[in-house]
Amino acid sequence: MDEKIISRVDLMKICKDVIDKGNTLLTPGAADYYVVKDISDIILDTSALPSKISHKSYVFPRTEPVLYYKRSKNDVQLIDINIDSKKIVILGAKPCDANSINIMKHLFNWDHSDEFFNKRANNFMVIGLMCSHFDEYCFCTSVRSSPVSEKGSDLFLIPVDINNYALKIITEKGKEFISPYSGYLKPGDEKNSKLITENVRQPEAAFDSSEVYEWLGENFESPKWEGVGNLCLSCAQCAFVCSVCHCFDITDEDYSYTEGRRMKNWDGCQFGNFTLHASGHNPRDIQSKRYRQRVNHKFRYYVDRFGEILCTGCGRCSRGCPVSIDIKEIVSNCNDNQKEFLK
Amino acid sequence: MNELIKHAKELLEKGEVAAVIGYRQVSEKRTKPVIITEPEETRALVFNEYCLNNLAVYLTKARIKLLGRKNNKSFKLAITAKPCDVHSIVALIQENQIDRDKIHIISFNCHGVVKDFGFDFNGDNLSSKCITCETHKPLYYDKLLGEVKETPQARDSALERIKEIERMPHNERFEFFRSEFDKCIKCYACRAVCPLCYCQRCITDKTIPCWIETSSHQRGNFAWNVIRAFHLSGRCTGCGECDRVCPADIPLSLINRKMTIEANNLFSFVSGRSLETPTLVGSFNEKDNDELFM
Structure with missing residues (x-):
């Protein structure tokens, strides 16, 4: 696995570029994942509670048309939908959220390939962020995950100090996304981030x-x-x-x-x-x-x-x-x- | 607390009630409903500032009513209720959903509850219904427990917000509600926790013909929230549970409270306050204000 160091300032430059190119940038807030309009709104807090509502509506909307129809006396005409295929970058996804699209993918590609879901899922770019929060309701460690799990993330951030993040490049998609910005990346050392991830407080496994x-x-x-x-x-x-x-x-x-x-x-x-x-x-x-x-x-x-x-x-x-x-x-x-x- | 446990235990042991619907502590600042049928289980019962649920919602559930039927005999159900929850029970009795003789109300001298689980109990975190509460002592009860304590002082910011919305021009007000209702995900938690949403089949579940679109888009969300406001006008007792449980944080109690104020201005009626007065929708008085008719 490839690990780099990126400063917060440079990370924000990447975010700005993502927005400027007309892509959607999502980040978790207290209530919901929201679309970032101004990069100064980005918090990236590892100790935040998971938002009240997850980000799934951006890949599986709560309501969407699947076709339009027109009826005439002897005929029904069906009109297909153009699926909105904007690139969505999700910044600072909790490890528990980062893997959700991968889990749902199984269902939406089981006996029938759901083009609505797949098209959006393929356009998703997940930048996960290590989590240092847990309360009485968290139990990621009981369901084969953890606050430092990289599962589902294309890129994964670990704060190494106030101004810098260790950036792990997990997937090909992540590599492709970050390559235009390689000028912002400094070489990192896996030992440093490992020291941090190993010492993160984790909820004790509640069940097997x-x-x-x-x-x-x-x-x-x-x-x-x-x-x-x-x-x-x-x-x-x-x-x-x-x-x-x-x-x-x-x-x-x-x-x-x-x-x-x-x-x-x-x-x-x-x-x-x-x-x-x-x-x-x-x-x-x-x-x-x-x-x-x-x-x-x-x-x-x-x-x-x-x-x-x-x-x-x-x-x-x-x-x-x-x-x-x-x-x-x-x-x-x-x-x-x-x-x-x-x- | 011992008094509550003792009383509930006695009721079950003597066979006066078939079940006790109460609260149990799950963490320092959170309680949850519990339905107790065995006398020794009553030790879990608590009553404090974190008893937020309005347990009256369980009284109309078929499965709970069934608990009261044992060996072909009918038993009472006991319920622990805050004075404001008693309003809901009264409204249910008035609407012929439950029988006063079949309910044993254990109520308390209440000095307010927190706005949501996890908050410290003080004026800043007081539930908005408690700020203007006029019934710290329940209007009806079979057993009254708890000491009289002072309610923390707090500002009625909800009423200020209602006044503010009233002053908005039409389009601005529409925009306000549009942005609030846009957040609705149609989980119907507001309907589920409402003691007065007891319809066996809600109008939103009727699809032929489909009066209210099930889709959670702007029109569907408007239709749902507006129809709910109408169906609860003059019936809502103001327990504020819908507001608390909404995962999208839509300020539903502003709507319900506004409708309660309107009903009170027009007909001098507030739901759930008296077992003697008939319901607003179910009664007619020739002196009724008829400005509403076209």
Whole structure:
């Protein structure tokens, strides 16, 4: 791996150039990842809490048209969409966020290649930033990641002192991105950044994901689900702030009798009508079944299908849950028969 | 606290109630709802400035109502409620969603709660509903606990903001709400936590015909937030839960409070304040203000 040193001032020059070339530069704020208009807004704080909402809407928008249609007496005409393919550079992504696009990629290229997702994902350039924050809801170390994980980043920043960052070039894409700016880079030494990353405070692993995987396989009918099912209020806060939840719904919007568009909208598995069939039958008719689905999907089904956990351990869902359901607490206690989920 | 635990335990042991809906501490500055059916589990119960959830929302849930049915007999449900949560319970009783005889209200002398989990309890972090609260002692209860304490003083910045928005010219006001509603991700957490959003099937879930677009674009977000404001006008009791849980930080309580002020100005009615007065939408008085009719 290639490691360089870059000063903050030079890094900001690169950012300015990115914006000046008409590309989108994203950076995390307290509430959301936002589009940087002025580089003086960039904070790059390793100790910040993950933003309330993840950046996934920039690659998988909360609503987008997939086609337009026109109806005439005997015919329907379909009109394709031009997918917005602007380059997006995401600066200072938390390690838990940096890997999210890679995790979602499996689903969007499973039996069908989703051109909407892929085109945007390919245009994403992720500059990760080491994280030195953790609170009671963080659990990246329990889901095969860490605050210094470079997974998913094309370039990775580690602050070595107040004015300088160690810049690791992780992927070919990263190399290509940084090559025009090689004048700003000074040679670095991996030993220095290693000293920093090794000493970063990390959340202690709360659970063993393979144990959780086993438990879920054997406890589909566990009475524990009822406890959390009683508590959960069926909103989709958890799914919509999540950086890897990817369910969507297709719906048609008519402008008039003859024209309309087909939309692809975020959907959440905790909604009662998420699995409601046209017949009226609902296989997940009660909340406990829906919550079971959420945990199983994240820690078992996705692992079965794609070999990855559908969770990055950012803790957003738990931090923001209206009734303070903590997914870390739930999966950590699953093997403990003394503890019910809700207690 | 011991009094609360003792009382709840007694209720369950004597079989007077089937379950106690209460709060338990999860960390120093955060609590979460807990539904207790076994007497020994009552030891987890707490009541403090971090009991933010309005537990009345659980009373209309079918699965919670079912807890009250055991061996073909019907039992009461006990609920720990802040005085402001009692307003929601009253509104639910008035709207015939729950039966007063089936609810055992354990309430408290309340001196306010924090605006969100994780904050220290003081005037700066006081929940905005507590600043103008006129019911530190609950209006209705079956058991009253807790000492009377003074509420920290704070400025009513929410009301100032409402006045400010009222003074905005139309286009500026529209722009303000447009930018706020643009943030909406349609997770419906506001609907989920609202005790008065108890419809079995929300109008947004009705897709044939589709009155409210499910898409989270400008029109869809406007439609949702405006319809919610209308459906809660004269019904919202002002618990402020929607505002607290919104992941996009949309100031929903400004809208609800404005509508409450309007309803009060027009009909001298505030929801959830009396078991004797019928609901605003469900009653007619020939002296009612008819300026609203065209």
